[in-house]
Amino acid sequence: MTTKNESPLIHCEGLSKAYESIEAVTGVGFELEESESASILGPSGCGKSTLLRLIAGLENPDRGTVSLFGSEISSPRRMLPPEKRRFGMVFQDFALFPHMSVSANIAYGVRGSKAEKQSRVAELLELINLPHLAGQMPHQLSGGEQQRVAVARSLAPRPRLILLDEPFSNLDYQLRVQLRRDIRDLLRQQGVASLLVTHDQNEAITFSERMLLMNGGMLIQNGNPSEIYRYPKTLWAARFVGEANLLEVHHTDGDNRTPLGILNFAKGSTGNAVTVMIRPEELHLLPPDKDMTGGSIVSIEFAGPVQNLTVRLDSGEELRVSTSPKRIWTEGESVSVVPEHFQCYDASGQRLDDEASLNPVSSSSS
Ligand code: ADP
Numbered sequence: 001m002t003t004k005n006e007s008p009l010i011h012c013e014g015l016s017k018a019y020e021s022i023e024a025v026t027g028v029g030f031e032l033e034e035s036e037s038a039s040i041l042g043p044s045g046c047g048k049s050t051l052l053r054l055i056a057g058l059e060n061p062d063r064g065t066v067s068l069f070g071s072e073i074s075s076p077r078r079m080l081p082p083e084k085r086r087f088g089m090v091f092q093d094f095a096l097f098p099h100m101s102v103s104a105n106i107a108y109g110v111r112g113s114k115a116e117k118q119s120r121v122a123e124l125l126e127l128i129n130l131p132h133l134a135g136q137m138p139h140q141l142s143g144g145e146q147q148r149v150a151v152a153r154s155l156a157p158r159p160r161l162i163l164l165d166e167p168f169s170n171l172d173y174q175l176r177v178q179l180r181r182d183i184r185d186l187l188r189q190q191g192v193a194s195l196l197v198t199h200d201q202n203e204a205i206t207f208s209e210r211m212l213l214m215n216g217g218m219l220i221q222n223g224n225p226s227e228i229y230r231y232p233k234t235l236w237a238a239r240f241v242g243e244a245n246l247l248e249v250h251h252t253d254g255d256n257r258t259p260l261g262i263l264n265f266a267k268g269s270t271g272n273a274v275t276v277m278i279r280p281e282e283l284h285l286l287p288p289d290k291d292m293t294g295g296s297i298v299s300i301e302f303a304g305p306v307q308n309l310t311v312r313l314d315s316g317e318e319l320r321v322s323t324s325p326k327r328i329w330t331e332g333e334s335v336s337v338v339p340e341h342f343q344c345y346d347a348s349g350q351r352l353d354d355e356a357s358l359n360p361v362s363s364s365s366s
Pocket of ligand 1: 019022024042044046047048050051
């Protein structure tokens with residue numbers, strides 16, 4: 001039986017790494033608990049792989065620390081070599097040993113007697129649903145099968161953490177979606193913590209319980225996927241994790257005016273808001289009503305489970321609206337637009353905490 005540790009599995013504090021003049025990772029801090037799955041999400045070149053390599057011990061930080069269950073493992077004095085960390089790694093290019101069979105690849109890192117190794121390999125082959133491929137060589141497998149074997153190989157020595165660097169990006173869309181579901185379920189079932197590097201927000205949202213959103217080497221936001229999607233801390237985050245309608249706020253006659261009405265803050269805060277951000281599915285369309293903000297449908301795009309509309313407000317702004325495909329709309333149709341959930345940002349792109357409401361200016365009074 002294992003006892004639960006008081007300290008988090010991983011604790012990074014002020015981690016920084018530069019390559020000559022390039023600041024790849026700057027001041028990153030976060031914690032990862034045992035069995036927790038997190039993803040490091042951000043655009044290409046933002047420092048995701050460098051952060052993963054710092055945690056794996058494949059790079060040494062210039063500043064800051066990585067701790068394992070509360071003990072520092074990253075400084076030159078207290079460096080724990082990568083092979084002693086008990087972290088598994090899975091890469092984009094599968095990286096199986098080409099001259100070894102599937103079974104031998106999986107058995108590679110397992111310690112113990114021959115019988116123990118055989119039993120662990122058999123168990124893992126069952127878990128990845130490939131017992132019939134035990135004797136095959138890597139080149140005889142499809143990309144998806146190779147990646148399942150790579151995951152099994154990394155799980156075989158019972159690691160405490162699996163680090164995955166863009167493991168699904170060399171696979172076709174359908175296979176990628178299926179494989180990431182299977183691997184997520186497998187890691188959860190095995191109770192192994194994971195850190196997944198990806199530039200694909202759908203992958204991050206569906207794979208992990210927590211997202212670490214990075215840009216320009218820095219950690220922008222750390223939270224669960226729905227929190228980051230609904231309450232992005234910055235305008236950049238809002239745009240990166242999904243589609244965002246951005247409306248300018250104009251300060252006129254003491255009011256904060258937007259094309260969807262006047263902004264009123266619960267705590268009466270002032271004119272800090274310069275942008276309102278609304279997700280397309282948070283805009284509701286109703287029949288035209290002079291007491292609501294009006295507009296008309298400019299285009300309709302059917303996208304399977306949703307329908308994406310462009311609506312031009314009477315004031316001229318165009319908004320993206322997602323609705324159920326069950327409702328039939330026609331181009332040119334007049335509508336009222338009602339915002340449900342939205343966020344406000346200041347001039348530096350930081351989210352304002354103060355709750356706000358948007359009150360339409362009726363066409364009879366505007
Ligand atoms: P990501 O994984 O988000 O694509 P990386 O961590 O690979 O980003 O890279 C972050 C930045 O550091 C990039 O500008 C990249 O060119 C640079 N970089 C990464 N590794 C090295 C290296 N070994 N030598 C020089 N520059 C590097």
